[in-house]
Each structure stands twice: as C-alpha cells, then as structure tokens.
Amino acid sequence: MRIPYAPTEPADPTPENEAIYDRIRERRKPRPLIPLDLALLHNPDIADGYNKLMGAIRNKSSLSQALAELAICYIAVLNGATYEWTAHAPLALKAGASREALEAVLKGDVTSEAMLSEDERMVLAFTGQSTKSIKVEDALFESVKARFSDQEVMELTITVAGYNMVSRFLVALDVTESNGKIMEMPR
Incomplete structure (x- = not known):
C-alpha cells in the first residue's frame, strides 16, 4: 500500500471511534477487518459512511x-x-x-x-x-x-x-x- 494501513484498534479510542470500528467489524463478520477497511480507517467518520453506503448497496438491494x-x-x-x-x-x-x-x-x-x-x-x-x-x-x-x-x-x-x-x-x-x-x- 502506498500509505501505511491504519491500526486494527482506534488510534483515538473515543466511544464514537470504538463504535465505528465495531460497526465495521459487525459487517465483516466472521472475517476480521480487511485491508480496505484499514485503508479507510485513517478517518473513522469516512470509513463509517463508506461502510453504511456499501453495506446497503451489497445487502439491501432488490437488484439480482x-x-x-x-x-x-x-x-x-x-x-x-x-x-x-x-x-x-x-x-x-x-x-x-x-x-x-x-x-x-x-x-x-x-x-x-x-x-x-x-x-x-x-x-x-x-x-x-x-x-x-x-x-x-x-x-x-x-x-x-x-x-x-x-x-x-x-x-x-x-x-x-x-x-x-x-x-x-x-x-x-x-x-x-x-x-x-x-x-x-x-x-
């Protein structure tokens, strides 16, 4: 990767950031966080928005x-x-x-x-x-x-x-x- 991956635990472990990591882990279950998540988690708010949007696209669509x-x-x-x-x-x-x-x-x-x-x-x-x-x-x-x-x-x-x-x-x-x-x- 062209920049380092973010850590697998929040660098700034506020309750909000902990909740974001938990939501992303929940969507990935049973797998751990994937490299894409760790690239996005440089900014937990962006990672959270990404997770919600892409989760809906993948799991809430009526398209075949x-x-x-x-x-x-x-x-x-x-x-x-x-x-x-x-x-x-x-x-x-x-x-x-x-x-x-x-x-x-x-x-x-x-x-x-x-x-x-x-x-x-x-x-x-x-x-x-x-x-x-x-x-x-x-x-x-x-x-x-x-x-x-x-x-x-x-x-x-x-x-x-x-x-x-x-x-x-x-x-x-x-x-x-x-x-x-x-x-x-x-x-």
Missing part, C-alpha cells in the same frame, strides 16, 4: 445479486482493480452467475450472446458506458428502464457508481499491493 456482482467484476476489469476482482469474482459465482459469464467479463467480451444472457449484456453495457464515458446513452438507458423497475435502475446505477469509487480508491492507494497482478478466474 448475480447481475450486481457481474457489474462489479466488470468495473474491476475496466479499472484494473485486481483486488476488487479477486474479492468479487467468487461472490459472482456464489450469487449464481455462470462461469461462462464471468469468463466473458474477464476477457472483456460483454456482447457475447453465446456466453451472456440478454439481461447480463444489458447490465454490462450500462456498466461499461457509466464507467468509461460516465454518461449512459439514451437508447441503452431506455432499454434498462423497460426491463427493470425504477428501484432496480437506481440500484444498478448506485452499484456501478459505488464500485467505481471503490476501484479507484483501491488502485490509487494500491491496497493489498495488487496493482499489476493478473486477474484470474476463481477455482
């Missing part, structure tokens, strides 16, 4: 978890965020994404009708446009709106935006010293 994880994995590929890929590729498979779909994402072949469903291609096109161009073309946005509820469209949008933030943070600070490492399919 498999589609969300494929989008997150594609963001990792587009932004060169190896740590993000390594963390989320197994989650995509666990959520029900096929190995073929995940392999297509890893190869950047997100238009393959043979490997991807129509919904997957649509979500990945949205993810690609939002990540690379920021603006999603009207025709694609209308297709997404016709297929998904307004809530799901918002959840897809915040998932893509949120995980672009994550990938940019991971890469800029080289969290886990993963920059430049090869992204591989999970076993």
